[in-house]
Amino acid sequence: MATKTDIKTTSNHLRRSSRLAAVLNKRKEEEEEEEEKKIKNVLAASTKSNKKRKTTNIVASDSPKKEQDKEPREKLEKDQEQDQEQEQEKEQEKEQEKEQEKEKEQEKEQEQEEKSELENEKKQKKETNNVKATSTVLEIGEKVPDNIELQTESGTLLNVYKDILSKHKYVLIFAYPKASTPGCTVQAQGFKKLLDDGALPLDEKDAKIIGLSADLPKAQLKFKEKYKLPYNLLCDPNRVLISLLGASKNGGKGTIRSHWVFVDGVLKFKNIQISPEKSNKVGESQLSELLK
The missing domain is CATH 1.20.5 (Single alpha-helices involved in coiled-coils or other helix-helix interfaces)
Structure with a gap:
C-alpha cells in the first residue's frame, strides 16, 4: 500500500509536469507567432516589390508614349x-x-x-494793279490816282486812295526793299514802337501807319506775324505805287527805303533814300508836328 509520502511525491511530480507543459506550450505559441510575423513580413516585402516593379514597368511603358506625344x-x-x-x-x-x-x-x-x-x-x-508803273513821280501837294489797287498781307484788295488816303486824316506810308530782312525789320519795328508807346495820339487824331514793299501777301503776312506789326502791309509786286512815289530803282526791279506823309489824301512830306533809324525819327517828328 502506498504511503502518504509516496502520494505527496507523486503529486509534486504531476504539478511540475503540468507547469513544464504549460511553459513548453507558451514557447511553442510564441515561436509560431514569430514564424507567422516573418511570413507576413516576407509576403509584404514581396508585394511591395511587385508593386514597384509594376509601377516601373508602367512608367517605362508610358515613357515612349510621352516622347511620341511630345514630338x-x-x-x-x-x-x-x-x-x-x-x-x-x-x-x-x-x-x-x-x-x-x-x-x-x-x-x-x-x-x-x-x-x-x-x-x-x-x-x-x-x-494786283489796274495800272502799269509809270515814270511820273508824285510831288508835294498832289494826290495819288484813284485807280491803284493793292493787296494787303491778308490778300484783301484795297484802293489806295479811296480806302486808305482819303479815308483817314493822316497817313504815313513807309517803303522797304524786302520783308523780314535786317534793315526792313528795324524800320518796321521802329514804327511799331511809335504805336505801342502811345506817345502820339494817332488813333485819336485818325492817323494811320502803312508798310509798303514789292513782296507778295505770303511774305508780308509772315513778316507781320513774326514781329507782331500792328498795321497793314501793302503788296506792290509790279512797283506801281512805289514808282509813282519815286522809290523805284534798277529799272523798276528794286525799292529805295523811303517814307511819305499824306494829309487828307494830299502828299505833305516825302523822304526818299533814308536809313531805317532816320526814317523812324523823322517820321515821328513829322507826325508830331501835324498832330499838335
Whole structure:
C-alpha cells in the first residue's frame, strides 16, 4: 500500500509536469507567432516589390508614349510660332506700304500746293494793279490816282486812295526793299514802337501807319506775324505805287527805303533814300508836328 509520502511525491511530480507543459506550450505559441510575423513580413516585402516593379514597368511603358506625344506637340508649337512670325511680317509689310502711300500722297499734295502758289503769284502780279508803273513821280501837294489797287498781307484788295488816303486824316506810308530782312525789320519795328508807346495820339487824331514793299501777301503776312506789326502791309509786286512815289530803282526791279506823309489824301512830306533809324525819327517828328 502506498504511503502518504509516496502520494505527496507523486503529486509534486504531476504539478511540475503540468507547469513544464504549460511553459513548453507558451514557447511553442510564441515561436509560431514569430514564424507567422516573418511570413507576413516576407509576403509584404514581396508585394511591395511587385508593386514597384509594376509601377516601373508602367512608367517605362508610358515613357515612349510621352516622347511620341511630345514630338508632334513641339512641331505644332514651332509651326504656330512660324505662322505668327509670318503674320507679323505681313502686317509690317502692310504698314510700310501704307507709310509709302502716305508719303507719296503728301509729296503730291506738296507739289500741288507749290504749283498752286506759283500760279497764284503769277495771277497776283497780273491782277494786283489796274495800272502799269509809270515814270511820273508824285510831288508835294498832289494826290495819288484813284485807280491803284493793292493787296494787303491778308490778300484783301484795297484802293489806295479811296480806302486808305482819303479815308483817314493822316497817313504815313513807309517803303522797304524786302520783308523780314535786317534793315526792313528795324524800320518796321521802329514804327511799331511809335504805336505801342502811345506817345502820339494817332488813333485819336485818325492817323494811320502803312508798310509798303514789292513782296507778295505770303511774305508780308509772315513778316507781320513774326514781329507782331500792328498795321497793314501793302503788296506792290509790279512797283506801281512805289514808282509813282519815286522809290523805284534798277529799272523798276528794286525799292529805295523811303517814307511819305499824306494829309487828307494830299502828299505833305516825302523822304526818299533814308536809313531805317532816320526814317523812324523823322517820321515821328513829322507826325508830331501835324498832330499838335
